[in-house]
Amino acid sequence: MTTTEPRREPSQPTVEDVEDADLDGDRPFAAGTARAALSYRSFRRVYTGSLVSNIGTWMQNVVLGQYAYALTKSPTFVSLMVFAQLGPLLLLAVVGGALADRFDRRKLLIGVSVWQAAFAFALAYVGRDADPSKALLVAVVFLIGVGQALAGPVFASALPALVERRDLSGAVSLQSTNMNLSRVIGAPLGAFVFSRFGVSWVFVLNGLSYFAIVAAVSTVHLPKPRPDPAAPRGWRQLLGGVRVARRDPIVARILITVALFSFFCLTFIGQMPTLAERNLGIDETSTAYGWLYFGFALGAMTGALSIGTVLAGRRLDRVVVAGLTGFAALLAAFSLWRAPGPAYPTALVMGAFYFATITSLSTLLQHRLADAERGRVMALWIMAFGGTVPVGVLVAGPVIEATSVTAVMLVGAVVAALLAAWNRAGLVEPDRHVDPAR
Numbered sequence: 001m002t003t004t005e006p007r008r009e010p011s012q013p014t015v016e017d018v019e020d021a022d023l024d025g026d027r028p029f030a031a032g033t034a035r036a037a038l039s040y041r042s043f044r045r046v047y048t049g050s051l052v053s054n055i056g057t058w059m060q061n062v063v064l065g066q067y068a069y070a071l072t073k074s075p076t077f078v079s080l081m082v083f084a085q086l087g088p089l090l091l092l093a094v095v096g097g098a099l100a101d102r103f104d105r106r107k108l109l110i111g112v113s114v115w116q117a118a119f120a121f122a123l124a125y126v127g128r129d130a131d132p133s134k135a136l137l138v139a140v141v142f143l144i145g146v147g148q149a150l151a152g153p154v155f156a157s158a159l160p161a162l163v164e165r166r167d168l169s170g171a172v173s174l175q176s177t178n179m180n181l182s183r184v185i186g187a188p189l190g191a192f193v194f195s196r197f198g199v200s201w202v203f204v205l206n207g208l209s210y211f212a213i214v215a216a217v218s219t220v221h222l223p224k225p226r227p228d229p230a231a232p233r234g235w236r237q238l239l240g241g242v243r244v245a246r247r248d249p250i251v252a253r254i255l256i257t258v259a260l261f262s263f264f265c266l267t268f269i270g271q272m273p274t275l276a277e278r279n280l281g282i283d284e285t286s287t288a289y290g291w292l293y294f295g296f297a298l299g300a301m302t303g304a305l306s307i308g309t310v311l312a313g314r315r316l317d318r319v320v321v322a323g324l325t326g327f328a329a330l331l332a333a334f335s336l337w338r339a340p341g342p343a344y345p346t347a348l349v350m351g352a353f354y355f356a357t358i359t360s361l362s363t364l365l366q367h368r369l370a371d372a373e374r375g376r377v378m379a380l381w382i383m384a385f386g387g388t389v390p391v392g393v394l395v396a397g398p399v400i401e402a403t404s405v406t407a408v409m410l411v412g413a414v415v416a417a418l419l420a421a422w423n424r425a426g427l428v429e430p431d432r433h434v435d436p437a438r
Contacts, residue, residue: 034177034308036163037170042220043162049216050155051178053113056209057148058186060120061085062293063194063202064141067127069273069284075405077134079397082270083390084142088149090387097153097241097379101372105158106222109151113210113217116147120207124200152382157375161223169363173308176359180301180351187297191290223371241376244369251377253427254365257419258358259384261324263392265331265412268405270393275405280340288340295344299351306352307359316360317427323357324420328413335409358385364427 030036038044068074068081099108123140126132156175163171193202245252268275272293273284282288303323311319330350337343362381369377396408 030312033167033312034170034174034305036167037174037308040163040167042222043171045216045220046158046162046213046222047174047178049213051182052212053209054179054182055186055189056120056206058183058297059190059193059202060123060206062183062187062290063190063199065270065273066191066194066284066289067199068137069277071132071134074397075271075274075400076397078271078273079390079394080138081141083394084138085145086148086386086390087394088142088145089152090383090391092146092149093153093379093382093387094241094376095379096150096382097157097376099150100154100157100375100379104222104224105154105161106217106220108154109158109217109222110214112147112151112154113214116144116151117207117210119144119147120203120210124203124207127198127200127203149382149387152386153375153379156378156382157371158222161371161374162220168366169312170308172363172366173304173306173312173359176304176307176355176362177301180297180304180355183297184294184301187293188287188290191285191287191293195285195287241373241378241380244373244377245380248368250427251365251368253423254361255380255384257320257423257427258361258381259388260415261357261419262385262388264415265327266389267392267396267412268331268334268409270389271396271400271405271408274400275409278405279335279338280343282340292340292344292347296347296351299348299353300355301351303352303354303356304359306356307363311356316364317423319360320357320364320427321420321424323353323360324416324423326353327357328416328420331409331416332413335406335413 038047064081064085065078068078071077119140123137123144126136126140190202193205245255273289276282276289276292277284280292282292307316307319327350330346330353334343334346334350337346365377365381366374400408
């Protein structure tokens with residue numbers, strides 16, 4: 001793979017900063033931990049701005065499912081709304097990845113954030129109607145999803161570039177924690193705003209939140225990609241991540257695992273309103289539903305943060321196998337509960353296993369990539385992780401109508417158990433002191 005020069009803190013480091021980055025003995029925090037990643041000023045700024053923006057996004061994400069089910073009582077329409085929201089990740093993430101590896105990531109992030117803000121405000125306007133056009137709702141949500149699909153690979157490749165490679169594990173752990181902390185805050189907050197003030201205010205607040213990431217990115221210098229002049233162009237460039245996956249069997253195994261896990265095992269997230277009402281007797285527009293989602297998100301945040309804290313330095317290939325095994329057992333139990341009481345703690349622990357697994361896989365993947373190819377490969381990650389979820393939810397909608405949400409979840413539990421067995425011997429973590437991208 002392509003060799004890269006060691007990256008340094010881009011926001012005008014002092015001599016002491018550089019010495020801290022180069023000399024292990026002078027570092028205040030252990031390499032690879034979350035605290036080490038947070039010691040970089042530019043990382044902290046972008047991380048904080050993205051957290052505020054992601055809170056607004058998760059307010060909207062969670063409420064969209066509630067809103068779609070409240071309007072129609074149809075799992076199929078919920079599936080269609082989720083697909084409109086996340087489907088562009090499957091269709092356009094490779095385009096975002098190619099852009100991230102060739103153009104100024106700072107300008108790209110600002111542009112797509114303004115795009116998403118504009119259509120969030122448009123969604124708020126459409127939602128003012130008591131009986132809005134379903135087609136118009138889906139169309140506007142799709143346009144927001146387009147911006148998200150283009151932004152995802154850019155952000156995934158930009159944030160780790162703000163820290164030294166030795167602190168990459170902590171940065172990836174915090175990146176996953178960011179998504180789940182914002183979900184912990186956004187899920188109940190969105191449900192509260194929806195129930196008290198109406199759905200349009202949720203979309204307005206989300207639109208305003210995008211300007212937090214715009215402000216943060218505007219104040220830092222993001223390292224510009226250095227594309228290889230001999231690299232292919234056009235469609236061959238878009239498929240550059242596929243070539244990396246074909247060359248590296250561990251990268252391929254990680255991407256296949258995430259794609260299968262997302263398609264079969266995560267459909268319950270998009271169908272959470274259906275599960276809440278039909279299995280647990282929880283009104284999908286109530287704050288009780290928001291707290292169920294909050295518990296799951298809190299567990300996911302804990303699992304993500306564990307990789308950069310209590311599990312820092314552990315073999316992540318083993319964490320993946322344990323996480324998939326625990327998730328399979330808990331998803332099966334979650335599908336069988338018929339009362340809210342046991343569902344809340346089950347959702348919390350299941351969330352922890354879920355995102356400890358995802359964060360471990362993401363960290364293993366990031367360690368194997370050179371910066372010049374990071375955007376295109378992370379586009380494949382986003383397609384596998386985020387892009388296949390809406391397809392799985394779209395397929396699950398009619399299946400739930402014909403069978404039950406329980407049956408769909410039990411299939412996901414079986415697939416998670418099979419993935420744990422498949423990765424037990426095949427996913428071997430390389431020596432953490434050797435840069436696998438070199």
